[in-house]
Amino acid sequence: MSKKQVLFVGELNKSLPQYKEFQEKYECIDYTIISRDQLLLDLYTKYKDIYAIYGAWLGFMQIGGFREILKYYKPKNLKIISYCSVGYDHIDAKALSKKDIVMTNVPSDGAxxxxxxxxxxxxxxxxxxFQMYSNQYTKVPYTIQLRYRLANEPFDKEQGEVKLKPNGVIGYDFGEYLNKRPxxxxxxxxxxxxxxxxxxxxxxxxxxxxxxxxxxxxxxxxxxxxxxxxxxxxxxxxxxxxxxxxxxxxxxxxxxxxxxxxxxxxxxxxxxxxxxxxxxxxxxxxxxxxxxxxxxxxxxxxxxxxxxxxxxxxxxxxxxxxxxxxxxxxxxxxASTVENFDYTAIEAMRNIDLVLQGNEAVNKVN
CATH class of the missing domain: 3.40.50.720 (NAD(P)-binding Rossmann-like Domain)
Known part of the structure; x- marks a missing residue:
């Protein structure tokens, strides 16, 4: 019996043991989005038998989101679109619900x-x-002189630019003010x-x-x-x-x-x-x-x-x-840490597995 196909849009850590277990149960197809029209064509033709779509963090953002992608046609077996992100404002969750497609996200536990x-x-x-000090070190690579030259010049609010006293000025300042800002x-x-x-x-x-x-x-x-x-x-x-x-x-x-x-x-x-x-x-x-x-x-x-x-x-x-x-x-x-990236991938795959096994997804949003 052939495995159910899952389309993976975007990257994940394939060394995760959870991915290897997932791969044993499902046919995992990597997909790179070229254009909106190409995606529509591919869903209508070579990926017409997919059961689920995994959407990594970038997901479908480069084509403006997933809105109206399935307005006129959907793969007949498609049951779930599972996203790694918390936010899903670029996806029409209600429209997917009308097509009997479950949509899930990953809540902010890892983020x-x-x-x-x-x-x-x-x-x-x-x-x-602190950032105002660090931005000036290339101009004045001396701690005491940098504090002194930054102390009493007025901050340029219009340009958002730190001002320095003229070069060659020597003095001492504790550094409790920067451009007269405390x-x-x-x-x-x-x-x-x-x-x-x-x-x-x-x-x-x-x-x-x-x-x-x-x-x-x-x-x-x-x-x-x-x-x-x-x-x-x-x-x-x-x-x-x-x-x-x-x-x-x-x-x-x-x-x-x-x-x-x-x-x-x-x-x-x-x-x-x-x-x-x-x-x-x-x-x-x-x-x-x-x-x-x-x-x-x-x-x-x-x-x-x-x-x-x-x-x-x-x-x-x-x-x-x-x-x-x-x-x-x-x-x-x-939210971009290795730990969170892997956590969201694991949760997204878990939601897919639950739905394809006939169970309720844990992070359903529609």
């Missing part, structure tokens, strides 16, 4: 730790301005975390361990027993406006999915409403921030720092954000 670690790094950087401990400052699922909660834990005051925003307040399991104090706010009304906002961390309600959640109106200069970190989805408003905030000095792992026009990055000393950019790699 939570590396993403929270990135937020921790960016938070410390945002208050201590280097601060995060401790005692308030962070507002938008999105308080598994990742948001772990971010709250790590930042509370720095001594920060944590406010969280989600649709509904945590139940008392859920709050008690946090092991740190967290104040609830039903909206960003309410969080602003509750007191000073020193840092905003975006850790929520992209929905109609969260699109451009951080916009010029919100930025203007916050009375004090603040910092922003986004590890959720890029379009949650109106990047035009973000740039206006950076250039005015209202926003002191932006740490971005996701972007409004991703995969493209707004060129005005690149090269600014008050912006730290990473190319959507918050």
């Amino acid at each position: 939570a730790l590396p993403v929270a670690d990135l937020v921790l790094f960016l938070t410390i950087t945002s208050f201590r301005q 280097n601060l401990n995060p401790s005692g400052h308030r962070v507002v975390i938008i999105g308080f699922g598994q990742i948001g909660k772990l971010i709250g834990l790590k930042l509370s361990q720095l001594g920060m005051q944590v406010t969280y925003i989600k649709r509904n307040k945590l139940k008392s027993e859920e709050e008690s399991k946090l092991d740190y104090k967290a104040t609830y706010a039903s909206s960003l406006n309410e969080a602003i009304d509750q007191g000073k906002v020193d840092l905003i961390v975006i850790a929520c999915p992209l929905t109609h309600e969260t699109h451009h959640l951080l916009n010029s109106e919100i930025i203007d409403k916050i009375p004090n200069p603040f910092r922003i970190i986004n590890i959720g989805r890029g379009p949650i921030i109106d990047e035009s408003a973000l740039l206006v905030g950076l250039k005015s000095g209202k926003i002191l720092f932006a740490g971005l792992d996701v972007f409004e026009t991703e995969p493209a990055i707004n060129p005005e954000l690149i090269g600014r000393d008050d912006v730290y950019l990473t190319p959507h790699i918050g």
